[in-house]
Amino acid sequence: MSEAPWLTVLGLGEDGLDGLPLASRQVLERAEIIMGPPRHLSLVPDFGAQQVEWPVPFADGLPILTGFRGQSTVVLASGDPFWFGAGSVIARNFEAGEWAALPGQSTFSLAAARLGWPLESTQTFGLHAAPLTRLRPHLAPGLRAILLLRDGKAVTELATYLTDTGFADTHLHVMEALGGPRERARSVSLTEALLGGFDHPVCVGLEVAGGGQAFPRASGKPDEIFETDGQITKRPIRALTLSALAPQRDEHLWDIGGGTGSISIEWLMCDPTLSATTIEPREDRAERIRRNADALGQDRLQVVHGTAPDALNGLPLPDVVFIGGGLSSELLQWLHTTLPSGTRLVANAVTLESEALLAQWQDMLGGELLRIELAQASALGPRRGWKSAYPVVQWSVTL
Template sequence: MADLPWLTIIGVGEDGVDGLSAATRAALEQAELVMGATRHLALLPGLRCEARAWPVPFAEGVPLLLAERGRRVVLLASGDPFWFGAGTSITRHLAREEWIAYPAPSSFALAAARLGWALQDTTCLGLHAAPFSQVRPRLAPGQHLLVTVRDGAAVSALADYLAGEGFGASMLHVLEALGGPRERVRSVRADALAWDDIAHPVCVGIEPAGEGAVLPLASGRPDGWFGSDGQLTKQPVRALTLSALAPRAGELLWDIGAGSGSIGIEWLLAHPANRAIAIEADPVRAERARANAARLGVDRLTVLPGRAPAVLPEGVPDAVFIGGGLSQALLEALWARLAAGARLVANAVTLESEALLALWHGIEGGSLLRIELADAVPLGTRQGWRSRYPVVQWSVTR
């Protein structure tokens, strides 16, 4: 153990000392300083070195830890530090040779073992500091979700959220202090939870049920999912637009003239690692886009107020959608910024915008598509077709 890095990250379970391996015991014996939450320090009585409680909020402790380089330091974390834990919040500041980690079973692993759920088929979310709406896209009958929350009051708030979304019939499995002497597992419907003695740390298993609407997985969600004043890329055109944008995991989208934010939101729903920046000049619409994103569990949508090209984000996007404000100046500005391989998709409904897209298509290539849709509407005692405004879509790879 003499060649240990200066920092050892140890995952601690609710069984405290009893759950430590030989390697973690040796690291603690060599430590000059042990840092961790007060709860974790209490699980390891008899430490023979300096013990220091980690501050709240968590981020304030990072510089304090980094200032201890050169000493033998042990950081205590919950369960598996790299499974919705503190691990990466620390190691992103360190070189790989500076640290070593010894995980314990995570709350998710213990909860799945208690409930008999296949962990690989279960959605796992850490909601200590995240909004409950992150569960919204995953609420569907027959699914299993495991979420960690801040405390007992948060469990009640989660139950209220589910009931408010029409999923009050969901079965909640409340799992407290898993793996330790205080462990307790209780089950109740979300709309019937009235306990006031739920103890931290707590994990909740959710079996969604009820009359709540289920968010489809396919691009082109129904328009009713998005609050709008009419400035909305409608469902069929949105589906074709997302198909042309072709989101890939971890990519960044610029959604220019975002309106309700539906394109950026669906881009984010395509993969949890995706990022999107919506540019919207109208402050009311910009706020509505934020609200739509939060409602659908993708509050990571960044909304940038202003009008492009006067306002464009820093950096380089992987894809750009122009849903409003199309102009020669905007296309020139974007073409100068985009890297090779970036995708650009622009939709036009006016003759002037169509002509501009046709011009750029002739110069830069790509695909030009005319989308013509009609809806069946009453026509006297029968039905007839009412045409929508046609949309011309130009898609190109730089």
């Protein structure tokens, strides 16, 4: 029979012990060490256990916690530790048999109950340790969302951000210390929210309204949402390229020759489990990619300033590779000999030389070769005619 876990992650509400089931209370009473943020520790009476404050940044607490291995230890977390909480971090860093979890009532459940919103159709965001820009791809009139925020000042920052993005008519439901004796809930406009006066812990219900630009859900986001110097895969080609890349859950993309970063940014927008690294040889463009990713809520994009294939050494291997710039025989040979079987590759070419290179490699490795020719209506004297863009040749193959 295996030994009982020495570590328990316990979800605590703002009502302290009053809201705990008997099993959770008994675990606290038997603990040798109780570790958590100062606010959580203040909600627990002195049972004789050693109390340890979890440091900031959060990662610094893991070595301390590891040092308690073998002693009966309780880590205090807010509500449900596995809903934007500490539970997933504990689970990643300790063996399954070492820990157990006793979740409490989540802040999202309490907030939805106060607002009368069905959680299954309400988006939830944990922004207590993430930038407000994570909201940007989701902002659209009619959106209802519940947000966990860092502190009371973040409510004012949120109101400023929503105003700046064009959603100034959004209504906020600000809820402080839900479930505890200090609970307070107010519905305010963004103008009222700018006055501040909100206390931690705080969550906010959003009812988004205003004339801000809502991003389409389909691939091929508008070109104008990206800051660019003109080096960008235009919207129709980007939509076809994302279709060829065919992102699937948990996959990692290498975007070689990032330019503006539009391909890797749209890749990340497809699903929160996706990850991406973009490689860009020009420093100014690498910095621009970083700004685009941050502004569009994709701050998890890894940007590498360097030239492929040299810059690819040491990077986590991809599931999918896109070549939008820097195409060469040397690069294709490196990818062919280095990447594991099953890696998908998509390359776009515009020049005659790069077209010929793709045709040569398609003849060797197979895959699909596609020629994309687009024309746009434009003025032709007093009338209109078709203005053709440079054709793009796209090669898609599974190595």
